[in-house]
Amino acid sequence: xxxxxxxxxxxxxxxxxTSVAWLGAVxxxxxxxxxxxxxxxxxxxxxxxxxxxxxxxxxxxxxxLASLITGILISVGTRWGLIRHWWVxxxxxxxxxxxxxxxxxxxxxxxxxxxxxxxATMPEQLLALPPTLPHSIGGLAILLVVQWLNVYKPQGxxxxxxxxxxxxxxxxxxxxxxxxxxxxxxxxx
Amino acid sequence: xxxxxxERDIPRRPPTPRWVKAIAIVALLIFIxxxxxxxxxxxxxxxxxxxx
Numbered sequence: 001x002x003x004x005x006x007x008x009x010x011x012x013x014x015x016x017x018t019s020v021a022w023l024g025a026v027x028x029x030x031x032x033x034x035x036x037x038x039x040x041x042x043x044x045x046x047x048x049x050x051x052x053x054x055x056x057x058x059x060x061x062x063x064x065l066a067s068l069i070t071g072i073l074i075s076v077g078t079r080w081g082l083i084r085h086w087w088v089x090x091x092x093x094x095x096x097x098x099x100x101x102x103x104x105x106x107x108x109x110x111x112x113x114x115x116x117x118x119x120a121t122m123p124e125q126l127l128a129l130p131p132t133l134p135h136s137i138g139g140l141a142i143l144l145v146v147q148w149l150n151v152y153k154p155q156g157x158x159x160x161x162x163x164x165x166x167x168x169x170x171x172x173x174x175x176x177x178x179x180x181x182x183x184x185x186x187x188x189x
Numbered sequence: 190x191x192x193x194x195x196e197r198d199i200p201r202r203p204p205t206p207r208w209v210k211a212i213a214i215v216a217l218l219i220f221i222x223x224x225x226x227x228x229x230x231x232x233x234x235x236x237x238x239x240x241x
Contacts, residue, residue: 086209155206156203156205156209
């Protein structure tokens with residue numbers, strides 16, 4: 001199912017926009033997470049958790065899902081394919097991992113943000129809320145690796161990709177031979 | 190025999206690229222590290238961790 005040029009460009013535009021925006025949103029989330037981890041001011045920590053909750057639910061989750069879905073569409077809809085090239089496979093695996101961790105962490109973030117914004121929460125409880133640093137920094141690292149793969153597209157066919165390439169090569173060769181034979185027969189007559 | 194393709198002409202699948210193996214090894218090491226840290230420190234995380 002090869003996408004038409006205009007459809008391919010549209011899906012690619014959406015994919016690039018959502019992927020880069022996802023990376024930017026995580027980059028904005030990390031300093032807030034660091035603030036939660038290092039600050040001893042309850043007001044600052046409360047503000048950071050409020051922002052983290054909003055970023056996670058309103059920005060990170062929609063962008064992550066859109067990036068994953070459009071990435072699959074653009075792979076399936078072009079000659080790159082979803083499992084022919086190693087850079088696509090590794091990008092897909094890392095993106096699925098990042099989205100899965102995000103969906104699990106979203107619950108933790110919203111719960112912590114709700115506690116932080118509750119009027120009854122004491123400052124000691126607020127400062128005791130654990131940050132999500134391993135996940136946010138890990139997520140940022142994964143997205144940077146995926147971006148590197150998508151820009152540089154390092155060479156390497158998967159076993160399936162190599163088989164498909166050989167099949168297409170054999171098909172093209174057979175067609176060329178058939179054309180040569182047909183031309184030779186036409187010349188003889 | 191006539192018609193047999195010499196072994197040198199049979200196309201061979203290229204090996205898995207080194208960068209794929211490197212990423213897989215790094216991912217495995219991180220997974221093991223997370224597993225060890227989780228087992229040593231307890232797997233729970235979130236607001237309930239500190240009894241807050």
